[in-house]
Amino acid sequence: MQLADVRTAAAADATTISRLLADAIRGSYDGILGEIPVRRLISTQCALPRIRAEIEIPGGAPGWLGWLVATDTDGTVVGAAAGGVPVPGEGELYALAVAEGSRRRGIGSALLAATTDRMKGFGAGEQRVSLPTESDPSLPFYETRGFTPLTPTRLARAV
Structure with a gap:
């Protein structure tokens, strides 16, 4: 699959x-x-009113850099990521998801790269992500991209 676009949601x-x-x-x-x-994760992280509000924050909020989406060649959204720089110098990846049928095609990497570029533009020299569990299935994805453990469920890398 050819990734068509990573854009602001x-x-x-x-x-x-x-x-x-x-x-x-x-x-x-x-x-x-x-x-x-x-x-509980779904109700807190996926609530439609919350996501709508996060997309529509005029000019962003302090530390919030917004949502990005990845689309395939026909314009279908196949991935999303959100991040910010809540502490000077420290980027935080809040969410990164790729549709199951579109995984292992570079979409997660493209979303991470675009989110990282945004964070660097706002002064981040480090990037962090928290995972819900030590046996998180996304752990290998982050480790191969240079993230190392701060705690069993918190990872970081220099950017």
Whole structure:
């Protein structure tokens, strides 16, 4: 698959982002975290009003750099990422999800690169990500991109 675009999310992308995140959480953590923690993650991280508000923050909020989406060649959103620089010099990746049928095609890497570029533009020299569990299935993705453990569920890398 040829990645067509990584762009800033628009208001019309909110529902797709919400579903994409919920599907990614279910697919990644159902057998690891259990039903109640998975439902809690989905209710807090994927709430449509929250995602709409985050997309529509005029001019952004302090430390918030917004949502990015990746689309395939026909314009379908196949991935999303969100990040910010909440502490001077420290970028924080809040979310990164790729549709199951589109994984291992460079979309997650493209979203991470675009998010990293945004963070660097706002002075980040380090990037961090928190994972819900020590056995997180995305751990190898981050490790191959230079992230190292700060704690069992918190990773960082220089950017």
